[in-house]
Amino acid sequence: MATSLTGAAALAAVADVRRRCRLAGEPDPLDEAADLRVRHHDLGEAWVTADGFAMRAAGGLDLAVAPACRRAGLGRRLAEDACRRAGELTAWSHGDSPAARALASRLGFEAVRELWVMRRRSSELPPVEIPADVTIRHFTDGDADALLAVNAAAFADHPEQGALDLDGLRQRMAEPWFDPADLLLAVADDGTLLGFHWTKRHDERHGEVYVVGVSPAAQGRGLGRVLTVAGLHHLAERGIGEVLLYVESDNDPARRLYSSLGFGHAAADTHVQYRRVCSDVSSEVGRSPARVRSEPGPISSGGTGPTSVLALFP
DSSP states (O other): OOOOOOHHHHHHHHHHHHHHHHHTTOOOSSOHHHHHHHHTTOOOEEEEOSSEEEEEETTEEEEEEOGGGOSSSHHHHHHHHHHSSOSOEEEEEESOOHHHHHHHHHTTOEEEEEEEEEEEESSSOOOOOOOTTEEEEEOOGGGHHHHHHHHHHHTTTOTTGGGOOHHHHHHHHTSTTOOGGGEEEEEETTSOEEEEEEEEESSSSEEEEEEEEEOGGGTTSSHHHHHHHHHHHHHHHTTOOEEEEEEETTOHHHHHHHHHTTOEEEEEEEEEEEEEOOSOOTTTTTSSOOOOSSOOOOBBOOOSSTTOOOOOOO
């Protein structure tokens, strides 16, 4: 492979490959966390060409090849270069494709997690039934500490969302899409924050249940459902026609809740996380090629929230 680009040239090439993926109708190959790093000019450990890139940072791998340049071996070479150094590594795959599984197996990765995308139209919503001792209002600057505390408690076992800190919160609030009115809080009569629903508007017609979190001390009262429905109404009132969300495939209570609210899931909307745990990958890289029918496009590492979903396209 040609010498990797660096500096401003590498940043420009990464931006161009992402643009070409989006123009082909594919999701952005970088998740939210990786996008924030790149926009702060941090590519991590990177292998970049004009037509594809691989980046290692924070224990994750992001890889993408421009659609017109696939099936020529570039993605495999980038992946092998990025995986040559030993160490634990994770990567997500948009869609559970045979090509993704074949490349993951070749490089010593195993599937460890599945994330579902669920969707519904914003019409014919159930009514919002708010308990008498609870008020739902939007976020203000003075709520940051309480929000982070509830988030940490609610997502104590979640590897990405539970790690959100004040710097990460400020970064997201600095994003063009952030509007404090889109972050709904459920507050008790004494001012205690019980839970929150952070909605996100992707464009004029598409929105997201970005994060729903309920304090463990307030669980069992149905506040997750109340907050979710309140957020759906909030998005609908702003003209959003379709709402999506991300949920762990093994989170049965959450999946049942979202299904009862009219969200559906299609098999193509399943994302798979792969993990490699090994001390020496030199024996894996350089073996005879696996039988992969098509070259993978984007691969990405896990990020900090439900939108942090990665891509691996056949």
